Amino acid sequence: MNFLRPRIITVLLLLTSATAGLAVHALSAAPAGTGALGTDVSSKPAYLIYIRAKTDNLGGYESYSAKVPGTYEGRTYRALVLNGVMTTLEGSLPDGVVVVQFPSVQAAKAQYYSAEYQAIAGERQRAAQGTMFIVEGLPDGTRAADVSSTPAYLIGVREKINNLGGYESYSAKVPSTYEGRNYRALVLSGAMTRLEGSLPDGVVVVQFPSIEAAKAQYYSAEYQAIAGERQRAAQGSMFIVDGVPASTD
Numbered sequence: 001m002n003f004l005r006p007r008i009i010t011v012l013l014l015l016t017s018a019t020a021g022l023a024v025h026a027l028s029a030a031p032a033g034t035g036a037l038g039t040d041v042s043s044k045p046a047y048l049i050y051i052r053a054k055t056d057n058l059g060g061y062e063s064y065s066a067k068v069p070g071t072y073e074g075r076t077y078r079a080l081v082l083n084g085v086m087t088t089l090e091g092s093l094p095d096g097v098v099v100v101q102f103p104s105v106q107a108a109k110a111q112y113y114s115a116e117y118q119a120i121a122g123e124r125q126r127a128a129q130g131t132m133f134i135v136e137g138l139p140d141g142t143r144a145a146d147v148s149s150t151p152a153y154l155i156g157v158r159e160k161i162n163n164l165g166g167y168e169s170y171s172a173k174v175p176s177t178y179e180g181r182n183y184r185a186l187v188l189s190g191a192m193t194r195l196e197g198s199l200p201d202g203v204v205v206v207q208f209p210s211i212e213a214a215k216a217q218y219y220s221a222e223y224q225a226i227a228g229e230r231q232r233a234a235q236g237s238m239f240i241v242d243g244v245p246a247s248t249d
Contacts, residue, residue: 091237
């Protein structure tokens with residue numbers, strides 16, 4: 001698992017739990033993402049997400065990254081996103097994003113708090129600034145959209161709600177904008193566990209067959225007709241990131 005692997009990312013903002021209708025649309029039983037992974041995943045997986053806001057010492061971060069795979073040995077996990085190249089759609093652009101799926105919150109915590117990982121965590125903390133957290137996924141989140149060899153993930157990070165009523169009104173309209181599309185909602189503002197940095201107000205991760213499919217959803221007339229409601233009601237960032245190719249182990 002190479003945590004410096006270049007990928008293509010596009011930033012987008014989250015939906016809330018009110019968008020639960022997204023979770024059950026046009027899905028197959030293919031695995032969610034690919035990469036070095038285990039297959040023993042429960043019906044309600046968890047996702048360890050690291051958003052690298054700034055890299056202060058690239059050499060130090062590369063040294064840390066080269067050591068990370070060894071800390072995962074013997075664990076059940078699936079690397080979905082590994083630091084791709086990013087294109088911002090909304091909000092500020094981070095330096096990098098990593099998303100790793102685990103069978104449960106407990107399994108994700110076990111990796112993070114392991115002696116092996118903690119022995120190198122300080123290297124990353126000295127080399128880069130960012131936030132790391134675990135978020136609960138939706139049941140059956142291991143199932144996937146009908147993906148190509150490189151799936152894409154629409155990820156949204158909501159930092160603050162300025163108008164709850166306005167945001168709820170927007171959220172109620174989101175599911176209908178996904179009608180007829182092939183996707184799977186993996187995370188819809190699930191409970192979060194802070195590991196490092198500040199917790200966002202909410203996170204959404206939606207899988208698509210490709211970057212083009214994710215962009216088609218975001219730029220659709222149906223979604224753009226309501227996007228302004230979210231932008232007025234909440235602050236945050238949104239991105240699409242291409243995932244780890246299916247052929248990668």
